[in-house]
Amino acid sequence: MRQRYVPALHRWVHNSIRYWSSRSPEKSRYSMYRNFPLLLLLFFLSGASALVYELLWMKELGLLFGNASYAMATTLAAFFLGLAVGGYHWGSRVSWHDRPLQLYGILELCVAICAAGYFLILAGYAWLYPYLFTLFGDSRVLFIAVKFLLSMVILFPPAYFMGGTLPVISQAAVSRVEQVGTKVSLLYAVNTLGAVVGVFLAGFVLPPLLGFSGSYLAVMGVNTLLGVIAIMVARKQPRPVNAKTESGKTARGFLSLQVLAFLSGMAMLALQVLWGRMFAQVLQNSVYTFAIVLMMYLFSMALGGMLANRLMYLRLDPVSVMFILLLGGALLVALTPFEFIWLSDNLHYIGGNEDWHGYVMQIMLDAFLLMGPALLLLGSVFPFLLKLSEKSGLIAGKAVGQLVAINTAGAISGSLLAGFVLLDFLGLWSGIRLMAVMYVLAAWLWLERSRRHDARAAYIPAAMILLLVSLLDTSKLPAVRVDPVIDEESLLQVWEGSAATVAVIRRGAHLKIKVDNYYTLGGTGSYQLERFQGRLPILLHANPEAVYVLGLGTGISAGAALSLPIDTLLVTELLPEVIEASDKYFARYNNDLFYDPRARVISEDGRNYLRGTRESYDVIISDLFVPWKAGTGNLYSLEHYQEVFQHLDKDGLFMQWLPAYQLSRPELSIIMRTMQEVFPQITVWRGDFSALKPIIGLLGHKNKTPLSRQAGLFRQRDSVQGVPLLAYYAGSLGPLHEQLSKFPANTDNHPVIEFLSPITQRRIKAEKQHWLAGDELIALLGSLLEKDDHFFLSAVPESMRNLPAAGYHLHFAQLLKQQGRLNRAEKEMAMYQEEIAASTPP
Numbered sequence: 066m067r068q069r070y071v072p073a074l075h076r077w078v079h080n081s082i083r084y085w086s087s088r089s090p091e092k093s094r095y096s097m098y099r100n101f102p103l104l105l106l107l108f109f110l111s112g113a114s115a116l117v118y119e120l121l122w123m124k125e126l127g128l129l130f131g132n133a134s135y136a137m138a139t140t141l142a143a144f145f146l147g148l149a150v151g152g153y154h155w156g157s158r159v160s161w162h163d164r165p166l167q168l169y170g171i172l173e174l175c176v177a178i179c180a181a182g183y184f185l186i187l188a189g190y191a192w193l194y195p196y197l198f199t200l201f202g203d204s205r206v207l208f209i210a211v212k213f214l215l216s217m218v219i220l221f222p223p224a225y226f227m228g229g230t231l232p233v234i235s236q237a238a239v240s241r242v243e244q245v246g247t248k249v250s251l252l253y254a255v256n257t258l259g260a261v262v263g264v265f266l267a268g269f270v271l272p273p274l275l276g277f278s279g280s281y282l283a284v285m286g287v288n289t290l291l292g293v294i295a296i297m298v299a300r301k302q303p304r305p306v307n308a309k310t311e312s313g314k315t316a317r318g319f320l321s322l323q324v325l326a327f328l329s330g331m332a333m334l335a336l337q338v339l340w341g342r343m344f345a346q347v348l349q350n351s352v353y354t355f356a357i358v359l360m361m362y363l364f365s366m367a368l369g370g371m372l373a374n375r376l377m378y379l380r381l382d383p384v385s386v387m388f389i390l391l392l393g394g395a396l397l398v399a400l401t402p403f404e405f406i407w408l409s410d411n412l413h414y415i416g417g418n419e420d421w422h423g424y425v426m427q428i429m430l431d432a433f434l435l436m437g438p439a440l441l442l443l444g445s446v447f448p449f450l451l452k453l454s455e456k457s458g459l460i461a462g463k464a465v466g467q468l469v470a471i472n473t474a475g476a477i478s479g480s481l482l483a484g485f486v487l488l489d490f491l492g493l494w495s496g497i498r499l500m501a502v503m504y505v506l507a508a509w510l511w512l513e514r515s516r517r518h519d520a521r522a523a524y525i526p527a528a529m530i531l532l533l534v535s536l537l538d539t540s541k542l543p544a545v546r547v548d549p550v551i552d553e554e555s556l557l558q559v560w561e562g563s564a565a566t567v568a569v570i571r572r573g574a575h576l577k578i579k580v581d582n583y584y585t586l587g588g589t590g591s592y593q594l595e596r597f598q599g600r601l602p603i604l605l606h607a608n609p610e611a612v613y614v615l616g617l618g619t620g621i622s623a624g625a626a627l628s629l630p631i632d633t634l635l636v637t638e639l640l641p642e643v644i645e646a647s648d649k650y651f652a653r654y655n656n657d658l659f660y661d662p663r664a665r666v667i668s669e670d671g672r673n674y675l676r677g678t679r680e681s682y683d684v685i686i687s688d689l690f691v692p693w694k695a696g697t698g699n700l701y702s703l704e705h706y707q708e709v710f711q712h713l714d715k716d717g718l719f720m721q722w723l724p725a726y727q728l729s730r731p732e733l734s735i736i737m738r739t740m741q742e743v744f745p746q747i748t749v750w751r752g753d754f755s756a757l758k759p760i761i762g763l764l765g766h767k768n769k770t771p772l773s774r775q776a777g778l779f780r781q782r783d784s785v786q787g788v789p790l791l792a793y794y795a796g797s798l799g800p801l802h803e804q805l806s807k808f809p810a811n812t813d814n815h816p817v818i819e820f821l822s823p824i825t826q827r828r829i830k831a832e833k834q835h836w837l838a839g840d841e842l843i844a845l846l847g848s849l850l851e852k853d854d855h856f857f858l859s860a861v862p863e864s865m866r867n868l869p870a871a872g873y874h875l876h877f878a879q880l881l882k883q884q885g886r887l888n889r890a891e892k893e894m895a896m897y898q899e900e901i902a903a904s905t906p907p
Contacts, residue, residue: 101248103298104166104238105255107291108230111173112259113266114291115227116363117284118180119144120267120356121277126216127696128672128813138484138563141334142477143216147224149473155229156466165237165462170295172226172233177288179222183281190215198677205668231256231469236462237299246377246452249465253448254370261363268356276814319464321514322450325387326468328507329446330475331482332500336398337362338483339496340436343405344428346545346566346582347415351693351823354428361432362440369444376445377452387449388508388522390442392529395504397439399537402494404435412546412582420831421824443504447472484563492561494539501537505529545570545582557650560642567642569650578619578646584691586618586643589654593786594753594760599625601750602684602720602764604790607775609683611714613637615671615700616688620647624655626686627664629777634664635682637671644668672699675708685709685719689760692727693826698819701736703812706743710767719744719765725837726758729825730845731808733837735817737763737798738805745769748857749795749849754788754876756883759838763798771859789904791865792872796849797857839884843877864904871900 123140155172162168201208235249271280341358348354376386408431409415415431416424447468454464487496509526544561545568547554552572559568568579577588587595599622603609610632614623617638626634636658638644644666648659658664667674671687687709690697699705701721709719723736740747744765752760772778778790798805811817828834835841850873858866878893 100298101238104234105252107169107295108234108252108256109259109262110287110291111227111230112256113263114176114284114287116260116263117267117271117280118223120264121272121281121284122220124272124277125219128699138338138480139213139216140220141480143213143220144224145334145473145477145480146217147221148228149470149477150221151225151228152232152466152473153228153470154225154466156232156463156469159229159233159236159462159466160460164299165233166295167299169230169233169237170292170297170299172229172292173288173295174292175226176223177285177292179226180281180285180288182222183219184278195677195679199679202677228469228473229466232462232466235465236460242455242460245455245464246449247374249451250370250374250377250448253451254367254374257363257367257370261360261367264356264360264363268352268360272816273820277816278814319454321511322453322468323471324514325507325511326447326450326472327475327478328503328510329443329450330472331479332475332503332507333366333443334476334479335483335487336439336479336497336500338480339487339493339500340401342488342493342566343402343497344432346412347409348428349416349693349823349826350581350584350695352695352819353425353823355695357425357428358432361429362436365433365437365440366444368437369441369446370448372441373445373448373452376449383449383453384511387446387453387511390445390449391504391508391511392525394439394443394446395501395508395529396532397442398504399498399501399533401435401439402497402539402542403537406542408435412543414583416827416830418830418832419827420833421827423831424827488561488563492544493566494542494544498533498537498539501533502530505533544568545579558646560645562640562642564640565642567640567646569646576619576650578643580640580643584694587621587689588619589621589651592621592654595619595621596625598622598688598720598722598752598760598762599686600629601762601790601793602686602718603629603631604777605764605772606684606718606777607716607773609777611635611680611682611684613682613685613712614688615686616690617643617647617666618688619651620655620658620666621651622686622688623664623666624658627656627658627661632663634661635680636664636666637669637674638666639668639670641668672705672708675705675712678712681712681714681717683714683717685713685717687719687721689722689724692724692732692818693822695819698811698816698822699813701739701811701818702816703739703742703810706740706765709765710743713767715767716770717767719767720750721763721765722752723761723763724758725761725842726755727826728822728837729829729834730837730841732818732822732825733761734805734808735811735821737801738808739810739812740765741798741802741805742810746857747798749798749846751793751795751846751872751876754872754879756880757838759842759876761795761842769856771857772861774860788872788875789865789868789901791858791861791868792875792901794858794869794872795846796853796869798849799854799856800852801849839880843873843880846873846876867900868904871897871904874900 119140122144126140155168159165159168197208197211201211231249231252234252235245238248238252239245267280271283275283337359340362341355344354344358406412416427419427450468451465454468483496487499491499505526509523512522512526544559544566545556547556547570549555555571557569557571557576559566565580566582568582570577570579572588572590575588575590577590578586580586595618599614603612603626609629612626612631612634614626614634614636617623617636620636623634623636647655652659659666687700690700692698692701706719713719721736721740723733725733728736737747740763744767746766746769748764748766750762750764752762809815809817825834829836837845850869853869855866858869874893874897878890878897881887881890881893
């Protein structure tokens with residue numbers, strides 16, 4: 066497809082150039098230099114639009130891959146491959162065109178046109194995905210490769226034209242060869258500043274305001290406007306004659322520049338991935354925190370470009386300057402793990418009780434303090450290479466295009482190296498140290514190839530290597546925070562994988578799984594609760610045969626399903642390291658989940674699995690997920706619930722477990738409203754009677770039917786710590802339909818939960834808002850009980866219909882006890898006991 070697609074656009078570009086050239090008026094007297102500020106403005110906006118595209122693509126590929134690290138690595142690889150090919154191609158051919166600014170405008174228009182194809186390709190992909198899943202779903206590696214090729218179809222064409230913008234606008238800006246360094250480095254810095262604005266818009270402004278489709282259309286409009294402005298201005302501009310003269314041969318030293326450009330691109334992107342993982346250990350890991358860290362990375366890079374621009378005006382030895390930049394950057398990179406441990410107080414959560422704005426400012430400050438000094442030096446390397454390319458014998462556009470292509474090829478290698486090799490085999494801290502070593506070796510290589518240096522200078526890289534393996538040894542730094550004194554914690558094992566850092570921790574007598582240092586996936590301390598979450602939805606079905614569980618965690622919930630008479634159990638877990646941890650440390654608690662012939666555990670994104678499979682299930686259970694974590698909102702979306710509905714058998718049930726202690730009332734209402742758009746009947750269940758950390762279950766029914774007398778709940782006569790299961794029933798959502806209709810639905814295009822819940826979390830930390838727990842939750846559950854139409858319990862024996870009221874009194878009593886209102890708590894407990902005594906089994 067791409068083989069037909071790109072050449073057709075290429076022919077259109079050349080035909081357009083001929084058309085506009087034939088209509089161009091005579092050359093005006095003023096030079097391109099006088100319009101250089103306009104070029105800076107155009108390229109600033111171009112940088113902003115490019116990063117908006119990149120983050121929107123990353124979001125879409127997150128839905129495709131499920132795994133955020135795969136989405137990031139694939140987006141970067143496909144995006145940078147397009148940039149590399151485009152940079153080399155258009156840089157080599159810019160000398161063919163009399164008016165490079167006109168060509169730049171046409172490239173911007175091509176970006177907008179190719180981006181429009183995104184909607185068509187995604188629609189075709191949605192239709193194609195089930196067939197691809199059938200063909201390749203059994204091979205995880207092969208399926209990832211197929212997804213990568215699909216990503217290339219989406220991302221390569223617009224990235225290809227984006228890649229041509231820097232060499233082409235460089236040719237337009239430079240009237241003399243000796244201006245390449247100063248002008249192009251400034252263009253580079255301004256473009257990177259534009260990228261900072263693009264990240265801010267894509268991470269904070271556009272998706273909440275316009276949705277993802279609206280954001281995409283808006284940035285397409287920006288590219289179109291840039292293209293039109295550039296073409297109109299170019300019609301009055303002369304071509305830069307002197308900059309187009311080429312000597313006919315490439316200077317010998319240009320190979321050194323190319324090698325260094327590759328190494329610089331590889332190390333810079335590897336550091337971006339590694340530092341991103343570093344901050345993931347101490348942040349809420351929402352869409353906002355990812356954007357903030359990336360903004361500070363790009364801002365520091367822009368400052369590096371400006372530093373390089375200033376250095377070019379000083380009469381300094383370029384060999385020495387580059388040597389100092391590389392060695393100084395290497396030292397600062399090597400120090401970042403130690404600075405991070407100190408700044409985070411040994412991997413404590415950053416932000417404390419700051420409110421939302423204070424939290425954002427704290428992350429920005431910490432990210433700049435950690436990455437800024439190193440990037441100020443290392444971000445100067447590539448722009449400074451542009452200055453050194455003036456002696457290459459190539460015209461401006463061609464020299465810039467080749468260096469951009471090689472630097473971008475290195476960036477592709479760096480993102481893949483860090484995402485799939487370094488984290489898996491070396492770990493985070495050793496991976497960062499390896500990047501520091503790479504910069505030291507680059508400094509030594511630069512010194513050797515320059516052939517005009519003091520021989521004693523070669524000892525400096527050797528001394529730096531010795532420092533990195535001795536005083537700056539990162540092997541003793543902690544990968545996960547444990548508290549052996551207060552919490553009696555000890556680390557049993559840690560896995561550093563491409564997607565996350567997973568650890569099994571013993572706390573007192575209990576075990577638990579932690580992901581990225583702070584997110585707990587359950588543990589033996591909540592054994593009964595986790596078993597209940599796996600059993601209750603199955604016990605509410607009359608004849609459960611096939612069960613599907615999204616999210617493994619410890620495996621206790623999924624394994625509890627095997628204690629019931631079901632035929633098959635499928636469990637999907639995104640992180641392979643979690644599967645290994647569950648099998649190795651929790652086998653005695655998860656009912657031999659990995660060895661029961663009825664069960665199958667696969668490493669796959671749960672939502673994507675439903676998109677591809679043709680299987681259907683009697684019961685689907687969605688585990689507890691942290692609402693504000695990036696990507697989690699996809700599991701509360703309308704599109705996901707529609708997929709779930711399509712994969713339920715007749716009278717099938719879907720249980721959405723929710724941590725009420727991590728949701729506000731508006732967020733719970735949004736999720737309820739979203740489920741009401743899909744399921745004809747939703748009943749609400751308590752996951753426990755906790756006053757501090759309550760869990761709520763929303764049970765979606767494929768058909769509106771009362772609770773069957775054949776349900777396992779009646780046959781098993783289960784109870785949890787003496788509490789009958791019907792006491793966990795809170796009511797039906799039907800009577801609240803009009804109230805919930807005032808809230809927006811959570812969709813892929815408008816992911817309200819993903820953008821609202823991180824702000825809510827910080828407001829609650831600052832005590833400006835409250836979780837849906839305590840009095841507010843009791844009031845909601847009381848309202849549900851009062852307004853319940855009793856349709857769901859219509860087949861339940863009359864004597865058992867008081868059990869939901871008993872559950873309400875028990876829950877209220879627990880809250881009152883926690884608040885210290887003991888007299889009222891005793892009265893509620895007495896009412897609970899009266900209701901229980903009045904209820905008899907059928």
